Amino acid sequence: ASFSNRFGPDASLDIVGRIDVDPADVGQEGFIVIAAVVDQQILFLNEAGQFVDSAANPGVITRASNKTLAAVEEITVVEDLVPAALGISEMLVSFYFGYGLVSSPNDLTYHTAPLNLIISP
Numbered sequence: 001a002s003f004s005n006r007f008g009p010d011a012s013l014d015i016v017g018r019i020d021v022d023p024a025d026v027g028q029e030g031f032i033v034i035a036a037v038v039d040q041q042i043l044f045l046n047e048a049g050q051f052v053d054s055a056a057n058p059g060v061i062t063r064a065s066n067k068t069l070a071a072v073e074e075i076t077v078v079e080d081l082v083p084a085a086l087g088i089s090e091m092l093v094s095f096y097f098g099y100g101l102v103s104s105p106n107d108l109t110y111h112t113a114p115l116n117l118i119i120s121p
């Protein structure tokens with residue numbers, strides 16, 4: 001496997017995120033949230049594996065999954081995605097990965113620095 005953040009539009013991409021869950025939260029009922037920011041648009045990954053525009057449901061944070069939280073959560077964002085096949089030749093996407101607890105659904109734990117993906121010719 002190789003890791004990079006800059007790819008050409010014809011590259012086939014697999015994007016996987018990893019969350020190290022706070023030990024106090026391990027084993028609790030929770031949820032995973034993945035956000036992709038493109039320009040000023042915020043997209044959330046839903047349980048069907050599709051990105052949905054947050055503007056469609058203002059104030060709602062869409063969950064990627066509901067689950068009992070493990071110590072390490074690895075989340076597949078996309079597999080075999082070819083940007084050119086979607087008409088994308090150039091783009092900057094900032095991904096944010098986080099989780100929350102069912103017992104306090106308005107609190108999210110996430111990293112403040114995004115994982116950036118750059119698509120350029």
